[in-house]
Amino acid sequence: MTNQIRCAVLGLGRLGYFHAKHLMSEVQGAQLTAVCDPMRGRAEEAAKEFGISKWSENPCELLEDDSIDAVIIVTPTSTHAEMIIKAAENGKHIFVEKPLTLSLAESKEVMKKIKETGVICQVGFMRRFDPAYADAKKRIDAGEIGKPIYYKGFTRDYGSPPAEFIKHSGGLFIDCSIHDYDIARYLMNAEVTSVSGHGRILKHPFMEECGDVDQALTYLEFDSGAAGDVEASRNSPYGHDIRAEIIGTTGAILVGTLRNRHVTVLTEAGSSYDIIPDFQTRFKDAYRLELEHFAACVQKGETPIVTEVDAAINLEIGIAATDSFRTGKPVKLTKGSSYAGI
Ligand SMILES: NC(=O)c1ccc[n+]([C@@H]2O[C@H](COP(=O)([O-])OP(=O)(O)OC[C@H]3O[C@@H](n4cnc5c(N)ncnc54)[C@H](O)[C@@H]3O)[C@@H](O)[C@H]2O)c1
Structure with missing residues (x-):
């Protein structure tokens, strides 16, 4: 792992775009490496704007990419469980927006997978x-x-x-x-x-x-x-x-x-x-500080102050x-x- 945690932002809507923009310039310890959004043209346009070469309309493509250390999941809440499980199975550390999932059964499944794979997970209670x-x-x-x-x-x-x-x-x-x-x-x-x-x-x-x-x-x-x-x-x-x-x-x-x-x-x-x-x-400050905390926890292998x-x-x-x-x-x-x- 490099000194900077290499992050892919999944979901470039109201908040995802904002997190990506923050990661480009303001978050110490992390850098934006890739972006993903299934909406035609959205990820490509954002990648161009941020000056990065990696983008995709399919999150699986980035989840399997070895040059990515962590994913920032900012997709609709109904997709969180699936995204977290895939990310953990691919050994990616996870920052996921709140709420964790939509049901307790999904939350339990997600918690089990995070524990099994040993990845770090922080949730966006900024x-x-x-x-x-x-x-x-x-x-x-x-x-x-x-x-x-x-x-x-x-x-x-x-x-x-x-x-x-x-x-x-x-x-x-x-x-x-x-x-x-x-x-x-x-x-x-x-x-x-x-x-x-x-x-x-x-x-x-x-x-x-x-x-x-x-x-x-x-x-x-x-x-x-x-x-x-x-x-x-x-x-x-x-x-x-x-x-x-x-x-x-x-x-x-x-x-x-x-x-x-x-x-x-x-x-x-x-x-x-x-x-x-x-x-x-x-x-604004809280969104930056929570990502800096996440990057520091990944660097040091520590548990974040707000987890799954x-x-x-x-x-x-x-x-x-x-x-x-x-x-x-x-x-x-x-x-x-x-x-x-x-
Ligand atoms: N912490 C906070 O203060 C805060 C504020 C707003 C939203 N949120 C959370 O952030 C998440 C996103 O909210 P939003 O307001 O940005 O939503 P949004 O609808 O504005 O954006 C969601 C984006 O995700 C994309 N998307 C959909 N499915 C995808 C997939 N499978 N892979 C990748 N991208 C996908 C959509 O095309 C869209 O661009 C929600 O879980 C929401 O609860 C948290």
Whole structure:
């Protein structure tokens, strides 16, 4: 293996193109070697833009290529299980976007394969690398707010991705709230034991034909005795709004802001500032830092701070929230970190 981890990005959509662009110039320890997307012309065009010679419309071609050390899987969620298994069988280290898979059966299969083949797997829960959330984590672990007893988080997307994305996403709890489930477990140092999910279509009628909602709320209970709630929305009319509050026994930490820049404009009409427009802007640093962490883990043969095991636990919470929303009853969870033994 060279000093730089040679990466192939599979899937060049909203996020894959962004990861590829990052790997071209900004990620220390990794380099973009190849790109893949089945959409005619997409990979070739991107390869030309990035100045690399290797591209394909067939992921299998790159998975079998010896000049590639690792794959960055940014394909639709419904394809993750197949991609991960093929990548592991070909000895490629894996960075895969969240959610890990769409079902627990697939997650278990994937975890088994990763364990058998010994490849490193990191999952794209980038909030753990965001400087604000990472600072909150340090302070909570240092005891600055006492014992964490309540987590409140919300993720309000500026509009919705298209129906084609929603259909393959697993639904709002699994696709979107899963970021809050992950960061809540991480910040609260606790596992979720009970989940109640609620949801409704408020703004996007096409959600009905996708079997999804555009507004959701999850109430969580943790094995530490703590509780929390998580809002997810595809309905923000003002920008991309991601914030969290962690209440402790002796203090609280608030994470996130609406402000895109530290500039406030004052006129006769009042004051205004730019709001963060999208997830690529909000988490630019986190997306770079998570890939640098992945490259460092591959170089040193170390386990990343967020693996397929965390991702399976997060998925189980998302599935429980979806089930609870459909049945109107809370769902108890007992497995938690027992996935580690798979
Ligand atoms: N971590 C985050 O904040 C975050 C944000 C957005 C999306 N995501 C995740 O990233 C993944 C992709 O999301 P997106 O919004 O970029 O989707 P997208 O629909 O914009 O892009 C997906 C791309 O994958 C390509 N593709 C489809 N099948 C493929 C295959 N077999 N091999 C290679 N490429 C294939 C498509 O042609 C498309 O270009 C999803 O799992 C999603 O949940 C994560």
